[in-house]
Amino acid sequence: MVAQALLEVRNLVKVFKSGMMGREIVAVDRVSFNIEEGEILSLLGESGSGKTTIARMILRLLKPTSGDILYKGRNIWKLKGRELIEYYRQVQGVFQDPYSSFNPIHKVDRPLLQALKNLQGIEGSEALKIIRETLRKVGLNPDEVLGKYPHQLSGGQLQRVSIARALLVNPKLLVVDEPVSMLDASTRIDVLNIFADLRDNEGVSILMIGHDISLSYYISDRIIILYKGSIMEEGETDAVLGSPLHPYTKMLIESIPRIEEKWGRKSRIRLDVDQKPTAMSGCKFLDRCPHAFNMCTRKPNLIRKDNRKIACWLYKNNYNQDIA
Amino acid sequence: MMLDRIMERHRETLILLRRNRKIKAGASILAVILAIAVIGPYTTEYGPLEYTGAIGEPPSSRHPLGTNTFGYDLYSQVVYGLRSSILIGLLGGILATAIGVLIGFISGYFGGIIDELLMMLTNIFLVIPTLALLIIIAAYIEHRGILIESVIIGLTSWPWTARAVRANTLSLRNREFVYLARMSGMPTRSIILREIAPNMLSYIIMVFILQFGGAILYAVSLDFIGLGPTKGISLGVILQQAVLWNAVQLGMWWWAIPPGLLIALLLTSLYVINTGLDEVLNPRLRRQG
Ligand SMILES: Nc1ncnc2c1ncn2[C@@H]1O[C@H](COP(=O)(O)OP(=O)(O)O)[C@@H](O)[C@H]1O
C-alpha cells in the first residue's frame, strides 16, 4: 500500500445541461487520478476535452455531477468556513486568460492584498513585503506592476502577477490551466520554468493543464492523455510520450515532426480539432481509431498495463494483439 | 462612497467621456430642454389650462407660441407639458430600471430554480399584450394622474432590462477574476458588491437612459390614444388634442409643431448620448471580455 496521495480524484463526472431543451453535454466522464507530493502532472487534451472543467472542480469553483475529490483524504465539498479557507491556503490556481483574471476596475494589487488578508490574516506593510518578494520570485520588478491597472500591463506581466497571487500563500498544490497558451512564444519557457523551480525547490505539486505535447514533455513528471472527457492513457512522461501504447496517443505523437528536439518551433503542435463530447457507450476514440474492432463498441476501463494505465481494448487481457 | 471611488479610478474614462463629440452634443441639447422644463413654468403668467380670451391666434409677443381653439396659451401648455413628460419619463424609467436590474441580477447570480422562476415571470410579462392590459387598467382607474401613468409604464417595460442584466451578470459571474476572488477567500457579499456590481454600473446607466427615452415615448403614445392623464397636461396630450381638433388642417401649425419638435429633440439627444457612451465604454469592455 502506497502512502496517501495529496489529491485523489475518483470517478469524477460533470454533465452540463445546455439550453431550454435540456440537452446534456458530458464534459467529464468518470475520471480518476491521483496527484502525488512534489510532482508535476500534465493533463493533456484537445480543446473541449474537459480540462478546464476538471481544474475548476478541483479548485472547488464548480460542483461535480458525481464523483469525489479528496484532498489529503478529505472530501473538498464537505469543507466549510475555516476549513475552506485552509483549503485555499494549500490549493491555488492560475487560469489561462491573464486579461480576464483581473477585474478591470481594480488595481492589480487588490487580489494580492485580498489573498494575504483573507487566507493568511496578513495586512499592511508585512503584506506588502511578502507581495514584493513574491513578485520578484516570478521575475517581475514590483515597482513596475504595483499600483497599475490591468490594462496598463502586458499579458505576460499579468500572468506572472496571477501566478504570484497563487504563490503568496505558499500552496502545496497548484492547478494551472494552460498558463502560457496566451503568452508570446518568447516568454513561455520562462513562465514554465517558474513552475519547474517551485517543484524542485519547494516541493510544490502541480497539475499542469495543456494541449501542447512538447510543453508537457518539457516540464512534467507524469502525464494524462484526455479525450472527450475520458482518460485514454496515463503514466510517466517518458513512457507515455516515448513509447505510447494507446492509438490516440500514437496519433498525437506521430503528428509531431521531431519530439527529440525538446524545444523548438517545429516540435510544437496545437491540437486544434475541437472535440464534441458525446455520451455514447463505446470507446470515445472509436470513430478515429485505425485499430477499431468489435470490442470497441463497449467502453474500455482504465487498466494497469506495465508501467502505465490505459483505456483500450487492444490491451485488455486476451484481446491483446500486436498493433505495431 | 463607492461612487466617488469609482470616479477616482476612472479619471481616464471620464476624460474620454467629456471629449466624446456625441456625448457633448447630446448632453447640451438635453441640458437646454431640461432647463426649459424647470424654468419654463415660471416665465409665463397663464396656467396650462387657463382660458386667455384669445382663440386660435398665431404666435405673437403676448402668446409666443399662439393659442389654440380653446383659448389656451400654447407656450404655457408646452413648458408645463414638457415638465410632466420628463417627470413621467424619469419615474417610469427609474422604476423599470430598478425592477429589471434587481430581477436580472438575482436571476443571473444565483441561478438554479430562482433563475427559472424569475425568467418565467419575465417571459410572461414579455408576452402579455401590454396595450390590452393598459386599456383594462385605464377602464378601472377613472382619474389618472401622471404618477399612475408612470407606474403603469414602469411596471410593463422592465422585462427586456431584466433579461439583458441577467445575461450581463451571468457573463461577469463566470469571469475568471470572480473565481480568483473566491479562491482568495473573499466573502460572497464583497464579491457581489466590490467585484461584480461596479462593473455593471456603466451598463446600468445606459439601460436607464434607454428606459428614460422609452418611457417618454411610451407616455406620448398612451396620451395619443386617449389613455394618458385625465387631468393635467403633457406633450402627448397637447399633440392628441391638436390632431383631434384638426390643428394642421386649420393651419394652426403652432399647436402641433413645437410639442412634436420637443419630443423629437429630447429622444434624439438621449439616443445620441447613449451612442456616445457606447463608443467610450464598450471598447474597454470588449477588450477585457
Ligand atoms: N458552463 C458550461 N455550460 C455548458 N457547457 C460547458 C460549460 N463549460 C464547459 N462546457 C462544455 O464542456 C466541454 C469541455 O469544456 P472545457 O472543460 O472548457 O474543455 P477544455 O478546457 O479541455 O478545452 C466543452 O464541450 C464545453 O463546451
Ligand SMILES: [Mg+2]
Ligand atoms: Mg480550457
